[in-house]
Amino acid sequence: MEPNISEIADGIYRISVFVPDIAPPAGFTFNHFLVLGDEPLLFHTGLRKMFPLVSGAVSRIMPVGDLRWITFGHYEADECGAMNEWLAVAPQAQVAHGMTGCLVSLNDMSDRPPRVLANDEMIDIGGKRIRYIDTPHTPHGWDAGVVYEESTGTLLCGDLFTQLGHGPALIEGDIVGPAIAAEDLFQYSSLSPDMGATIRSLATLSPRTLALMHGPSFSGDGRAALSALADEYDRRTSDRRQAIAQATAA
Template sequence: MEPRIDEIADGIYRLSVRVDAIAPPAGFTFNHFLVLGDEPLLFHTGLRRMFPLLREALGRLMPVEKLRWITFGHYEADECGAMNEWLAVAPLAEVAHGQTGCMVSLNDMADRAPRVLRDGEVIDLGRGKRVRYIDTPHIPHGWDAGVLYEEASGTLMCGDLFTQVGDGPALTGSDIVGPAIAAEDMFRFSSLHPSMGATIRRLAEISPRTLALMHGPAFAGDGAAALRGLAANYDDRVRALLAAA
């Protein structure tokens, strides 16, 4: 479970931990993203039990105590289980999340009051790095779900979207839609509902150049096409579900 560290876009580092016990024999990766700037940001805290590993890995890139922002896709153990551990070692750090996540979970569960982000709100991290928060309720699951877009590098940190099993390169130009469809068939982790496709197609309008997956390799290429492909599959799933009702 030694973390692997790779720069997937300018100033954005993927800290990846592979767990062989999940979906054997392929295994499963848990990815966490550090955006360097005057105010460094961590997207995904990792599980509490992974915290010592991730703290050591992040410390190779910057002083841990200088971490400024902590955020994640939605309130779930692998997304934010170590939130308070990071707050304890980084005294200036703030958790930042959408209004729903703060209201239903983080105002109580975070050891320091979180910063509430409006849909579309931007945090300027300095050194040219700007991250935009985008609400994506129930996409792929969780009422409080959202994604983060780093504008300078065109990197969409897309949480559980495109989840796939197995390991591989840190950054790929290969198809990520097919493996994501296979993972959905295996885990059934998404909250299927009629607005899924439309919400994901709105993300495609950003035209990201890099997709930072929480579970799987980061993707470099036509992010809009990949998002539209995923949206089409979810549209098909919802139509089939409604037809069977």
């Protein structure tokens, strides 16, 4: 479980911990992303019990006490379990998240008051521009959101495109097929009626890098990958509606 550190875009580091015991034999990766700037940002704190591993990896890139911003996709143990451990070692750090996440969880669970981010709000961290985007129920969680780093065109995807295995840190190949396979296995998405439209709105950003929480990061046509994923979830929600309609008619 030694973390693997890779720079996936200019000043953006992927810190990956592979756990072979989850969904064997393929295993599962937990990825955390450090965005360097005058005010460094960590996207995904990691599990509380992984804090020594992840913080040790961050210390190889920068002093952990210099961390300024902490954010994540939604309130869940692997995304923010170590939130307060990070706040304890980084005295100037502040959690930042959308209004829903702050109201329902973070105002109470964070040891310091979080900063509430409006949808599409920008934080200039000095050298990098971080945009927060609400994605409610996509792929799951009422409070879900993603972060887009504008200068590098990097979309920090949270649980979107989740896949199994322990591959390279950055690939140019297919990430949609493996994500569909993981959805078939875990059924982790909420399949809300707006899911396809929400993902398609992210595609309009035309990101050059997709930073996955579970799986390899992707370099290439992010617009096409997101559009294909949106099409898949449109198909799944349509199939569900048809199944419900048939069951009701019967």
